[in-house]
Amino acid sequence: MKLYTYFRSSAAYRVRIALNLKGLExxxxxxxxxxGGGEHRHGDYLSVNPQGLIPLLIDGDATIAQSLAIIEYLEETHPEPPLLPRAPAERARARSLALAIACDIHPLNNLRVLDYLRTPLGHDTAVISEWYRHWIACGFGALEAEAARACNDQLHLVGSHVTLADVCLVPQMYNARRFECDxxxxxxxxxxxxHLEELPAFAKAAPEAQPDAV
Amino acid sequence: MKLYTYFRSSAAYRVRIALNLKGLExxxxxxxxxxGGGEHRHGDYLSVNPQGLIPLLIDGDATIAQSLAIIEYLEETHPEPPLLPRAPAERARARSLALAIACDIHPLNNLRVLDYLRTPLGHDTAVISEWYRHWIACGFGALEAEAARACNDQLHLVGSHVTLADVCLVPQMYNARRFECDxxxxxxxxxxxxHLEELPAFAKAAPEAQPDAV
Known part of the structure; x- marks a missing residue:
């Protein structure tokens, strides 16, 4: 398999964690x-991924964009160890918490959105940082409330094993620390x-452990 | 089943389509x-859904937030008719296009984001409409390119049957028309x-067909 990645992309970070958890090279x-204005916007990359975003997984004939679609694909093609619980309601819960990060936090704080706030909207770094922290606070507030009432062992978001929700949490926490969120x-x-960051699959996927880290 | 919904919420619209396609009451x-400042922000609703967003599905003991998590749950508990193709690579493709809408377009144009652009950021309706159209153009440009190279019958985003990707497309098109996007x-x-909007399951889920439409 080949993965188009960027060390700091938190969507790519999720996929790296999942690949490591599954033990896939x-x-x-x-x-x-x-x-160079973003290497993901260059024509040669757009011909591979018309969505023009990172990550992208290539597995034989399959070319898959969108981190959660990639991870669901890995789950279906390499079921062990599972990243979703067995019961439908628990699977839904893991997906729901993953999406609370992937839809309700991360897209708002993506690089292209911060760029738009700067140009054309004309905001300075202080306003942009406040924007960033605002969406982290909204999203993490909701997730903390979910974690408080969830059936879990306090070391995972759902149940007592690593799920898709945990795979999304760690990169988002990394971003929050980077922007000095409270x-x-x-x-x-x-x-x-x-707890999760200490696990080898997570540690090996961390931005600073990537070959392209600067 | 019970669905917390709002006629104009495009995430709720997706779930209504899926429920109708599955023939579920x-x-x-x-x-x-x-x-009232948003009925989804009131304490009684937050006690049911700490994420504080619409939609929310209640099915017996299961309480599920996030539209795509709800639809995947319906797919697992009521597999017919399927909303995902059979082959993993095709399933991944349907999920990828659904997420291109659910992560890369919709969250940026959500009501709470437009509210934030107005207060505290101080932008007027013209700037906010331009913001809205900008993210529609980015996202639809990518989706159009995907549709051009996809293996499909020109009536569906993936293959020749309705998938999760189509379920996400129609509500986003509705929003785009509402904001007069080109x-x-x-x-x-x-x-x-x-084509899809003519199908009974989609027509019955449309905002103007809902009991709470105003």
């Missing part, structure tokens, strides 16, 4: 998201993330 | 997203959506 094809209101998320 | 529990550059999306 892959070739990294780094694309720098800021250099994480005190989220003790459960901090505890869960701290 | 449900009770509508409307929550008005602007009246849809000329997307002939394939227009043709696919026009």
């Amino acid at each position: 892959y070739e990294s094809l780094p694309r720098h998201l800021t250099r 994480l005190q209101p989220y003790p459960r998320l901090k505890r869960i993330s701290a | 449900y009770e509508s529990l409307p929550r008005h997203l602007t009246r 849809l000329q550059p997307y002939p394939r999306l227009k043709r696919i959506s026009a």
Whole structure:
């Protein structure tokens, strides 16, 4: 398998974690998201991925964009170890918490959105940082409340095994720390993330451990 | 089943389409997203859904937030007719196009984001409409390119049957028309959506057909 990736892309980070958890070898094809106007916007990449975003997985004839679609594909083609629980309601819960991050936090803080706030909207770094922290606070507030009432072992978002929800949490926590968000209101998320970050599959997927890290 | 919904919420619209396609009866529990500061932000609703967003499905003991998690749950518990193809690569493709809408277009144009652009950021309706159309253009441009190279019958985004991708496309097209986006550059999306909107399951799910429509 080949993965178009960027060390700091949190969507790519999710896929790297999933690949590592499944014990799958892959070739990294780094694309720098800021250099040269964004290497993911160049024609040669758009011919491979018309969506023009990172990550992209290539597995034989299959070319798959969107991190959660990639991870569901890995789950179906390499079921062990599972990243979704067995019961439909529990699977739904893991997907729901993953989507609370992938739809309700991350897209708002994506590089292209921050760029738009700067140009054409004309906002400065202070306003943009406030924007960033606002959506983290909304999303993490909801997730912390979910973690408080979920049936889990306090080391995972759902149940007592790593799920898709955990795979999304760690990269989002990484981003939140990078933008110096106040994480005190989220003790459960901090505890869960701290536990997960120690696991080899997560550690090996971290931005600073990537060949393209700068 | 009970569905917390709002006639104009495009995430709820997706779930209504899926329920109709599966032939499932449900009770509508409307929550008005602007009246009273947003009925989804009231304490009684937050106690049911800590994520504080619409839609939410209740099926017996299961309470599921996030439209795509709900639809995957329906797919697992009521497999016929399927909303995902059979082969993993094709399933991934349907999910990828659904997520291109659910992650890369819709969250940026959500009501709470437009509200934030107005207050505290201070933008007027013209700037906010331009923001809206910008993300529609980015996302639909990518989807149109995907539809052009996809293996499909020109009436569906993937293959020759309704999939999760189509379920996401129609509500996003509805939103785009509502904000008077220029849809000329997307002939394939227009043709696919026009076909789908005629189908009874889609027509019955449309905003104007809902009991809470105003």
